[in-house]
Amino acid sequence: MFTKNQAKFISSLKLKKNREEYGVFVAEGVKIVNEIVSSGIKIKQIFSSKNFQLSLFNYDIEIVRIKESELKKISSLTNPNQVLAVCEIPKYKLEISSLKDKLTVVLDAIQDPGNLGTIIRIADWFGVDDIICSEDTVEVYNPKVIQSTMGSIARVKVHYKNLPDFFEKLKFKYPQLNVYGALLDGENIYKQKLGKAGVLVIGNESKGVSAEVQTYINHKIKIPHVPHEAITDLNNAPESLNAATATAIICNEFRR
Amino acid sequence: MFTKNQAKFISSLKLKKNREEYGVFVAEGVKIVNEIVSSGIKIKQIFSSKNFQLSLFNYDIEIVRIKESELKKISSLTNPNQVLAVCEIPKYKLEISSLKDKLTVVLDAIQDPGNLGTIIRIADWFGVDDIICSEDTVEVYNPKVIQSTMGSIARVKVHYKNLPDFFEKLKFKYPQLNVYGALLDGENIYKQKLGKAGVLVIGNESKGVSAEVQTYINHKIKIPHVPHEAITDLNNAPESLNAATATAIICNEFRR
Numbered sequence: 001m002f003t004k005n006q007a008k009f010i011s012s013l014k015l016k017k018n019r020e021e022y023g024v025f026v027a028e029g030v031k032i033v034n035e036i037v038s039s040g041i042k043i044k045q046i047f048s049s050k051n052f053q054l055s056l057f058n059y060d061i062e063i064v065r066i067k068e069s070e071l072k073k074i075s076s077l078t079n080p081n082q083v084l085a086v087c088e089i090p091k092y093k094l095e096i097s098s099l100k101d102k103l104t105v106v107l108d109a110i111q112d113p114g115n116l117g118t119i120i121r122i123a124d125w126f127g128v129d130d131i132i133c134s135e136d137t138v139e140v141y142n143p144k145v146i147q148s149t150m151g152s153i154a155r156v157k158v159h160y161k162n163l164p165d166f167f168e169k170l171k172f173k174y175p176q177l178n179v180y181g182a183l184l185d186g187e188n189i190y191k192q193k194l195g196k197a198g199v200l201v202i203g204n205e206s207k208g209v210s211a212e213v214q215t216y217i218n219h220k221i222k223i224p225h226v227p228h229e230a231i232t233d234l235n236n237a238p239e240s241l242n243a244a245t246a247t248a249i250i251c252n253e254f255r256r
Numbered sequence: 257m258f259t260k261n262q263a264k265f266i267s268s269l270k271l272k273k274n275r276e277e278y279g280v281f282v283a284e285g286v287k288i289v290n291e292i293v294s295s296g297i298k299i300k301q302i303f304s305s306k307n308f309q310l311s312l313f314n315y316d317i318e319i320v321r322i323k324e325s326e327l328k329k330i331s332s333l334t335n336p337n338q339v340l341a342v343c344e345i346p347k348y349k350l351e352i353s354s355l356k357d358k359l360t361v362v363l364d365a366i367q368d369p370g371n372l373g374t375i376i377r378i379a380d381w382f383g384v385d386d387i388i389c390s391e392d393t394v395e396v397y398n399p400k401v402i403q404s405t406m407g408s409i410a411r412v413k414v415h416y417k418n419l420p421d422f423f424e425k426l427k428f429k430y431p432q433l434n435v436y437g438a439l440l441d442g443e444n445i446y447k448q449k450l451g452k453a454g455v456l457v458i459g460n461e462s463k464g465v466s467a468e469v470q471t472y473i474n475h476k477i478k479i480p481h482v483p484h485e486a487i488t489d490l491n492n493a494p495e496s497l498n499a500a501t502a503t504a505i506i507c508n509e510f511r512r
Contacts, residue, residue: 031495038489038491038492118501121501125481125494125497126481127481127483127485129484129486151494155484155493155494223508225382226381226383228380228383228385229385230385231411236291236294238381239406242377244501245374245500245501245504248501248505252505253508253512256509
């Protein structure tokens with residue numbers, strides 16, 4: 001039985017304040033829901049049209065069958081895809097000591113939900129366990145972020161921290177750890193010796209890395225631009241790459 | 257003087273059939289409009305609120321001043337940014353012989369406007385002059401595509417072709433030219449000797465490269481996935497990277 005009040009509650013989770021109040025977020029679609037089922041994130045409720053089957057056989061959770069028209073009403077998607085899950089927001093604890101030997105991504109005020117989702121997907125591809133976001137980064141449980149992670153949200157831990165505070169602690173504990181920052185005045189990344197471990201800082205889509213966070217960066221890097229042969233006017237060139245694109249290329253440089 | 261009929265005409269350009277009928281598209285915002293002004297694309301009309309100035313001094317085009325409220329009405333953006341330009345759709349001719357010594361990107365049925373826009377921006381960054389799209393790729397003059405190019409639309413030529421037809425001609429003229437395809441069953445890209453020239457095929461977001469186009473690929477490549485240390489279940493891994501992300505990483509591999 002799917003009640004009006006249930007529909008109202010799920011729709012209310014489109015707003016951040018309600019997600020925070022109830023400690024839950026919504027994930028949609030066969031692929032993403034199945035990825036969450038097989039992760040450590042706890043699912044509270046599943047609503048599904050059709051004969052949606054969980055991929056894990058013995059997973060002990062009730063599936064509420066609803067009509068296509070009901071799913072459409074509670075969904076954030078233009079074309080809902082069979083299933084919607086209400087999931088518990090996981091409470092991850094960030095252990096500074098776990099970062100010593102790993103590559104970690106730090107995001108300074110990323111604003112676009114699609115960018116954050118894509119960056120989580122990139123981190124998952126390249127085995128980055130943790131993403132540390134400034135407190136003014138877009139909220140990770142925004143439905144647009146969740147959907148663009150394509151399920152990677154189930155395997156990458158996203159933390160929100162005061163970044164100067166985080167970097168002070170990191171520096172105190174591991175003063176030798178490399179902190180790389182993608183900056184337009186950085187050094188050619190192809191000429192850097194990138195170690196296996198380090199922190200990579202990616203800045204806001206239009207303003208880049210904030211001045212305060214820049215003080216913690218000890219390796220400024222950039223991805224060189226290759227001009228078109230036919231364009232000789234140096235002012236007629238792209239200013240930058242998209243934040244998610246830059247993250248992808250730099251993570252690839254670390255892993256290749 | 258900004259008339260109701262002008263407003264109606266510009267709003268009508270949100271639809272593809274009207275863009276095609278009149279041979280024009282709309283670009284918005286200070287940065288993008290200025291990039292187009294300094295390119296070969298011809299601007300037919302500029303509508304601007306505030307004191308928008310063209311960056312090129314002697315550019316001979318009339319600017320119609322309109323109110324913020326009027327701009328808001330004709331804009332495709334949630335937050336319009338001072339200026340909207342109606343631009344002529346350029347008619348590029350694709351010369352197969354020009355592709356011999358260059359890196360060229362081929363898109364097979366990319367559907368997401370943000371992906372196409374981001375790929376154009378990536379091509380611009382890495383000096384790729386031409387992008388060849390299958391006829392079922394999303395239309396490049398869709399406002400969402402134009403805006404996500406961040407002005408790179410002014411420097412990258414996008415062509416729509418029947419891909420098998422294009423590849424037959426290419427093969428006939430340059431049988432030795434390398435055709436690379438990003439495929440899940442490809443070879444580790446880090447172990448490939450990538451030349452300076454070649455064609456890179458990127459497939460649809462969910463279906464990948466179509467079977468027919470795959471027959472023209474002579475180097476199947478993939479970007480290796482790095483598992484998280486804590487996750488040992490091989491089925492619990494991301495399936496793929498986003499199409500624009502893969503394009504960025506592979507173009508970087510060609511240029512590094």
